[in-house]
Amino acid sequence: MKKYNVCMVGIGAVGTEIVRLLRKRNFPLAKLTAFATRERTEMIDGQPVEVKVANGPEAFAGYDFAFFAGTEGAKGASKTLGWGAAEGGCTVIDNGDDYRMDPRVPLVIPEINAEALKKHQNFIANPNCSTTTALMALYALHREAKIKRLVCCTYQAVSGTGAAAIRELEAQVRAWVAGEPLPREVYPAQIAFNVIAQIGSESKDLPGYTSEEVKLGRETRKILGDDSIQVVSTCVRVPVVNGHSEALHIEFHNPISPERAREILEKTAGVKVVDDLHNSQFPTPIAVSGQYDTLVGRIRKDPTVPNGLALFVCGDNIWKGAAQNAIQIAEKMIEMGLK
Ligand SMILES: NC(=O)c1ccc[n+]([C@@H]2O[C@H](COP(=O)([O-])OP(=O)(O)OC[C@H]3O[C@@H](n4cnc5c(N)ncnc54)[C@H](OP(=O)(O)O)[C@@H]3O)[C@@H](O)[C@H]2O)c1
Known part of the structure; x- marks a missing residue:
């Protein structure tokens, strides 16, 4: 070889x-x-x-x-x-x-x-890692029912910012526990025990949105080869070391039931379904860290739009992302x- x-x-x-x-x-x-x-x-x-x-x-x-x-x-x-x-x-x-x-x-x-x-x-x-996490959960569903519009809210780990950000979260947690002032160099606000609703810089193309939020839409359209897909997102940094989570609300052109979506996702390469709300089984960033597959759960109908589905997804942003x-x-x- x-x-x-x-x-x-x-x-x-x-x-x-x-x-x-x-x-x-x-x-x-x-x-x-x-x-x-x-x-x-x-x-x-x-x-x-x-x-x-x-x-x-x-x-x-x-x-x-x-x-x-x-x-x-x-x-x-x-x-x-x-x-x-x-x-x-x-x-x-x-x-x-x-x-x-x-x-x-x-x-x-x-x-x-x-x-x-x-x-x-x-x-x-x-x-981008947030695009990959979303699209691993969506590509097979798109082939079945064609995505019309995606609403995506992310909960992104600090490892997505790089090695210095992991050190910052750990240092802030240690300082908090010791009752000392929190060191801050990487993020615009404290990240320990907090969330930050800004990932990337302010977008020049789409006022009010961040560069990360713009990337999600344009990369989705390029990878799926469909310029008509509408995407709107809010990207948020959370005090998780590794593993991005995303709440996805999707409107499809064609009908697709939660049962059919689950059946498709169970056969999708690179995806593992973790979906049993009754027994509190759903994807978490801890569970996905160090896993090749993207975890998909909370598969349910979105009753507010025609042909709507909602999912919760976790991907290892450093591995698959x-x-x-x-x-x-x-x-x-x-x-x-x-x-
Ligand atoms: N982290 C994620 O989840 C993720 C996901 C998708 C994409 N990305 C992208 O992947 C890239 C790397 O991210 P990271 O998180 O690994 O960053 P990081 O932890 O900050 O590491 C950056 C590395 O790049 C090196 N470097 C910086 N400027 C360089 C230059 N001009 N020539 C050669 N080496 C240079 C640094 O060298 P020294 O070690 O010598 O300082 C360091 O080793 C970024 O573009 C990021 O946007 C990251």
Whole structure:
């Protein structure tokens, strides 16, 4: 079997899990290197990972895949190094938001739209974690009854902000218990024992909404290939370490009962149904952490609209929402003979 030279750009919350999952999934690895802002050796589960600095696209010569998990924006690694690496022959799989809506770039969840990989130009985008969590629960239902409108309220874990945010929640909890002043650097408000109704920056395109809320709509339409789907959301950060939760209220074009939805979801790749309200069984972020599958429960009729359903969904934002999906893209490309 062919083996592949792989590098990561960024070895924070997502990059670390990419290393873990490459090992756990027995990805056919020849060489594994990380690039970050300074050289060092990182120990992950007792095994060393060499960390170098990439000073230009030439650093990617000889690598088959590069998983980008650095910071976003003009000075971020995707903007400064991504396309140079891709043009040099290395397939870039980017976790950030810089190129998700770029028409050259497939935005892929392999269970849903792997076909989009066929037109790749060596640069593929991984969707935002809140989009992936919602769409894993929705794609099979969309195929059955066609989504007209989605109302989505999220309860997002601090790991979605990165390693520094996990440290901030833990430090605030410790300070609270000790009766000391709470340290705060990452979030605009205290996160311990609180919720924050802002994820991302204020949107210029949609006044009153945040960048995270805008991403959910536009990425949903691109991945499902349907520009007519209407999405409205409120994205909220909660004091959970890992695992995003979402309340989804969906109006479909065609009738679909909760029983039929449950039957479909029980057969959907990448989904596990946890739905027994009578016995208090429903998805939780604790239960989904470290799981490949997205958990779906509270499957019920929304009686306020024609053809309405309501669901509660939890996904591991670092695994399926980032590292796992990125690796699945590489695995799918190999399986499809694209690499
Ligand atoms: N966390 C999630 O749930 C999630 C989900 C989906 C997508 N994403 C996206 O994935 C990316 C990474 O997120 P994260 O949560 O892992 O962030 P993080 O924990 O803050 O880690 C960022 C990493 O990127 C490195 N880095 C920053 N600028 C760089 C540059 N110019 N060149 C090379 N390396 C650079 C940092 O290096 P040092 O270690 O040297 O400081 C660090 O290792 C972001 O774009 C984020 O939006 C995250």
